[in-house]
Amino acid sequence: MIYRWQTGAIAWVLHRLTGLFLTFYLTLHVWVIHNLTKGPEGFNEVMGFLGSPIFKLGEIGILFAILYHAFNGIRILIIDFGKGARYQKQLFWGLMAVASVIFLVAGSQLFMDFLAVLSKTFELSI
């Protein structure tokens, strides 16, 4: 039996995947931030470790997950509480367009940070 992929179905799967990822990230985040109780040295040490380039790249991934999950979430709210079911496809593409704009603006800033951190890492090892 082959399932026919459609807009709504893909939207649903991505919502689940980003949701699970964000929940997993939340767990890590609570743990990291809890290092605040260790004072400036403890906290800044952990944040230093998280300042390395690969985590900067990860931040862009988190941004994508947040934006996708939030805007598809808005679509779900409109469908569940309003009359959005009829327009679910248009809602999806419209909201994703808005999300893409935010992703480009904020993501490019994060990418600049990534490049800055990357060049610093290479300067040190030369």
Next chain:
Amino acid sequence: MYKGSSNSGDMIWFFQRITGLFLVILLLLHFLLIHLTNVDHETHMVTFDLVAKRLASPFWKTLDLVFLSMAVFHGLNGAWMVIADYIHQAWARITLFTITCTLGVILLALGVLTIVTFTGTV
């Protein structure tokens, strides 16, 4: 084999959406404020001092506590929803539900501890 019922779960259904709505606002603000504007310009990191200015105040503490509670609920309820779609035997459901709830309590406790005890000074 339990595969869901239409006689219960209405409040949880509603709370998942209400917390979702609030989280859309709070999380977007949180991410944009912390990761983009509250970062040290040279090292591109969040530091203790940058956090200290904010988290010592009662207003931000309260906001962050409310934010954390909603995030933990929404996330773990979401995880349970996914589990419940695939796990149907009673013993497995009970076990995984217990684990999910325990994880929630631990995350909430850890977060509340961090926020409430933060004074901004060593």
